[in-house]
Amino acid sequence: MGVELAGKLALLPEIRSMTVVTTRVLPGSRTLWQKLRGIHRADGIAGVLWSAASRIRHFPRSAEANLARRVAERCPTARHLHFDDLHAPESVARLTSLAPDLGVVFAAYRLKPSVFTIPRLGCLNLHLGLAPEFRGSSPAFYEMLEGVPTVGVTIHRIDEELDSGPIITQESFPIDLAPKEDPIAYLQRYRTEVLIPNGIRMMADAVRAAARGSICERPQPPALHPVRRRATYQLKRALRRQVAWRHQSYAGPAD
Numbered sequence: 001m002g003v004e005l006a007g008k009l010a011l012l013p014e015i016r017s018m019t020v021v022t023t024r025v026l027p028g029s030r031t032l033w034q035k036l037r038g039i040h041r042a043d044g045i046a047g048v049l050w051s052a053a054s055r056i057r058h059f060p061r062s063a064e065a066n067l068a069r070r071v072a073e074r075c076p077t078a079r080h081l082h083f084d085d086l087h088a089p090e091s092v093a094r095l096t097s098l099a100p101d102l103g104v105v106f107a108a109y110r111l112k113p114s115v116f117t118i119p120r121l122g123c124l125n126l127h128l129g130l131a132p133e134f135r136g137s138s139p140a141f142y143e144m145l146e147g148v149p150t151v152g153v154t155i156h157r158i159d160e161e162l163d164s165g166p167i168i169t170q171e172s173f174p175i176d177l178a179p180k181e182d183p184i185a186y187l188q189r190y191r192t193e194v195l196i197p198n199g200i201r202m203m204a205d206a207v208r209a210a211a212r213g214s215i216c217e218r219p220q221p222p223a224l225h226p227v228r229r230r231a232t233y234q235l236k237r238a239l240r241r242q243v244a245w246r247h248q249s250y251a252g253p254a255d
Contacts, residue, residue: 003020004196005126007074102124102211103122104126124155128153130152140195153198168216
């Protein structure tokens with residue numbers, strides 16, 4: 001997702017130079033058992049089997065090398081740096097040496113001040129969700145589970161909390177609360193076809209405004225809900241039951 005965003009930003013006339021920085025899904029290293037537990041919690045035993053089959057299918061291709069190839073294809077004029085941990089001293093030193101004007105973040109883990117304060121104009125984050133109501137993970141999932149008929153996209157400035165910085169811009173988009181297809185598959189398609197393209201467009205507009213010195217922002221109101229965690233396998237089963245109930249409810253009583 002970040003590579004697609006970088007490719008769009010690279011086309012902006014306001015961008016003089018760009019460095020695409022990639023990192024691991026989570027900072028630090030995890031044991032195989034920890035990885036399997038995380039996959040099982042999110043996707044059950046089927047997810048564990050699918051992950052194992054995928055690794056066998058793509059072995060020995062390096063994920064990092066594949067990512068570098070994609071960056072080179074989408075952003076041929078950009079420099080590419082990859083760090084296992086953005087907060088490691090050597091990573092911070094390398095990023096500082098770039099003297100960047102603006103940082104743009106998408107689909108990364110929570111950044112510390114040692115990183116997000118490096119750019120002269122700070123860092124902007126593309127969050128798939130309406131902040132502060134839907135801060136955190138699993139965009140569109142909790143909206144559908146709770147019966148909220150729209151899903152937001154938020155561009156905000158990064159601060160020390162998660163998805164809590166001043167808002168640059170927000171938009172909302174309708175969602176089908178009772179899709180005919182499997183709701184998890186629908187959500188994956190909805191993110192790809194609706195949320196991500198619109199989020200990329202909105203971030204491009206925000207970067208243009210930052211380059212012109214016309215960016216506006218407003219503080220977020222206090223959050224009334226806890227940060228949403230990654231949807232578990234059990235929550236996904238609950239969503240499927242909820243959508244099935246909506247189908248029956250919408251159909252009305254039988255004649």
